[in-house]
Amino acid sequence: MTDPASGDQASHTCVICLEEFRWDHVEAYRRNAEGFPRLVTLPPRESPRWPAEARGTLIRCPNEIGGDPHYFPVDFVLHDRPVVIGFVGASNAGKTCLLAAMSGEIDRYRLAPRGLRTVPVDLTEHAAYRSHVVDPFYGKGIAPPHTQLVELVTYTDAVLLTTESSSFPLVFFDAAGEQLKGLLDDAMALRFLHRVDGLIFVADPTLVGGDGASAHGGQGSLDDPTYTATIAGLRFQQSQTRSRWLQIPSAVAITKSDLLRFEQPVDQWLGQPAPNLVDRDLRERESRDAYAYLHHRQATAWLAPVDHFRQCSLHFVSASGSSYLPAGRSEDVGRFARPARPRRVLEPLVALLDALGKIDSQHVRGG
Ligand SMILES: Nc1nc2c(ncn2[C@@H]2O[C@H](COP(=O)(O)OP(=O)(O)OP(=O)(O)O)[C@@H](O)[C@H]2O)c(=O)[nH]1
Ligand SMILES: [Mg+2]
Ligand SMILES: [Zn+2]
Missing domain, CATH: 3.40.50.300 (P-loop containing nucleotide triphosphate hydrolases)
Structure with missing residues (x-):
């Protein structure tokens, strides 16, 4: 899924706004006890720890809508295009x-x-x-x-x-x-x-x-x-x-x-x-x-x-x-x-x- 034109930033489709965006595979989010997404930093994509640490995380889409960010589960970008x-x-x-x-x-x-x-x-x-x-x-x-x-x-x-x-x-x-x-x-x-x-x-x-x-x-x-x-x-x-x-x-x-x-x-x-x-x-x-x-x-x-x-x-x-x-x-x-x-x-x-x-x-x- 890596796009050679952009280093290790792969292009994905956001499943909420449906815009294309790039993700570095490192910046992710986890919901805290109140349900608010909090930033977590994943190890580099090549690391053997990456799959376990990425499990259950969310991605923040860079295309904010009406000033509000939106998030979706990482699973959406680990496979073929939705x-x-x-x-x-x-x-x-x-x-x-x-x-x-x-x-x-x-x-x-x-x-x-x-x-x-x-x-x-x-x-x-x-x-x-x-x-x-x-x-x-x-x-x-x-x-x-x-x-x-x-x-x-x-x-x-x-x-x-x-x-x-x-x-x-x-x-x-x-x-x-x-x-x-x-x-x-x-x-x-x-x-x-x-x-x-x-x-x-x-x-x-x-x-x-x-x-x-x-x-x-x-x-x-x-x-x-x-x-x-x-x-x-x-x-x-x-x-x-x-x-x-x-x-x-x-x-x-x-x-x-x-x-x-x-x-x-x-x-x-x-x-x-x-x-x-x-x-x-x-x-x-x-x-x-x-x-x-x-x-x-x-x-x-x-x-x-x-x-x-x-x-x-x-x-x-x-x-x-x-x-x-x-x-x-x-x-x-x-x-x-x-x-x-x-x-x-x-x-x-x-x-x-x-x-x-x-x-x-x-x-x-x-x-
Ligand atoms: N007999 C029968 N009635 C159905 C069936 N599917 C839906 N209905 C009836 O149609 C009504 C409306 O169904 P919805 O699926 O909510 O309709 P919708 O197209 O989503 O409507 P909006 O959300 O307002 O756009 C239901 O409350 C049922 O009364 C079906 O398979 N058989
Ligand atoms: Mg409906
Ligand atoms: Zn989006």
Whole structure:
């Protein structure tokens, strides 16, 4: 990872602001008992003591935001460049539930048959995310809280994955739908588009009309403003290339598909266990079915990614596997009818990782 042009200062991507920065491998931080980061000096990188002393430390990113420093675990820079995945979709579309389900499935080793193993490194935030969001969702069906508007959109969760040939942090950005809508006027939110490696567009089928009918909820003819702003932001960045296609891979996840489970062809797809290999032909078939499903219901707003991205697959998924029960009088949180049993939530992610060359060829079939 050492960059010869800069002596022993390697170039890394900050997983919070996503800017490139250089780090000398010596200046690190450890949280004190009150949780404040305190400077520690590590031995030189070549020293045999370095790995043990660096364990559990934090790095301070030199790009301060609004005068405030930010820190992240050293584990992020000890491997290949992070793969950054962003979620796009309106408020209430189901982005946060989908991420909680993906994270839970990854922790349950459900990517292993596709040759992607999770490494239990101490990414502190991941443990906190698991105990605050994923465990209540899996254990009791408690819905994650709505995502807040924030000044700096930062990553929500991250894990370390290894294949035969590489090991890389997988980083998820889950902004509030309201924030994504105003993306073009929000420099802080927009910055995540500069470094994102793949996008999951979340489509909420409860807003779609019935078979052949014009969609109620306005999706029949209107755009989804979060999709439009994201695509426009990427187009602006890519304006020098003049390509008709946006180059990063994308996937459309028709979430809440549990509500459509008695409809053709959703029942067929949702009832299928995830394949044990990365089956590109099967993925193509599901994409065609999902495209036809949305197109037939005039939900064209959610088909926009297909027209803009070089690669875009479509998937039927369910984060919860059961329907939602709004908060009762004695509760302050909404919950699902049962503990979460996600269906096919990793398929959009696998499609992106496949397009990014992160899946070893022995785990891939078709093409
Ligand atoms: N039936 C069903 N309902 C779901 C599912 N996922 C989400 N929902 C419902 O959709 C609501 C909103 O989900 P969130 O994941 O919080 O939506 P979001 O896109 O993150 O919304 P913002 O954070 O406001 O941008 C949940 O509270 C549930 O009512 C699902 O898989 N099945
Ligand atoms: Mg959310
Ligand atoms: Zn940073």
